[in-house]
Amino acid sequence: MKISDQLLRRIESDLGLNLAFRKGADIPVSNCWHFCTDGNSVDTMFYDEQDFIDGMNRIYPVSRSSGVVILAFVLMDTHIHFILYGAYDDCNAFIHEYVRRTSMHLAHRHNFAKKLRNLSISCQNIGTDSYLRTAICYVLRNPVAAGLKFMPYDYPWSSGSLYFRRAGYWTSAHWSGNQVFRDELQNMSCRERLAVFKMKGLDPDSGVLSAGGLIFPGEYVAIGIVERLFRTCRNFNYLLGVCKEEDMHSIGSELSRLSVPIPRTPAS
16 A cells, blocks of 8 residues: 555654554554444345455445555454544545445345445544554454454455565465466456446556456555554564454453444545
8 A cells, every 4th residue: 555655654643653662551542443343233244255355346446535544454244344544534434435335236246235224333443552453453363253264364355464474465376376466457448447346446557456356455455554563573473363352342342332423425
């Protein structure tokens, strides 16, 4: 993900990345949010592999139009989690627009009109750097917590395999054919892009990396920011291994009990 110098300075200030690290001391952070949907509100959001691919690709245009910075995410069959940086109204608009487009996809592909109409969306403010790291690990560990046979960094429908990895590669060989993501979109016509990726707003020469019909998630996830939050690969792996669901509840993030309003002006 490309971040302007001005935005980078703002992120560094809000996340305390420009402060000296002190072991055991929390650093206040601002404009960070954990959004998720209630898995009990709907039986299924993604029915098959194509739904997940389309769901991954959908993140890119919605994040571009809303102006949010995505730090981490996971798409599960019944719910989604996003760790977002940005103004609350922008992040709220992002999650509602993503759900709206997902609902449209379900209506078009599976004939489930208004399936997500009553989907409950929750939000938790993130106030410290330690809570931010815990929230990121919690999101990435969702497949493990759900009993799926994936390591957090090998579940294909999340940002888990982006951090501290070889640039341009994405999870297992099944998805990338052991090849680096390339500028496939540059060789497609506008009509071909819309047909394959089911989206609008991509310029012919945008240089968005993709492979096998999947946009490289590094195009919309702030990998470098997250790596700076954890500082080292060793620290990232350690926190990912020890994070538990109880850690989230212990700091008052009973997400299922929270709700957020539909924004008045959704992202276009």
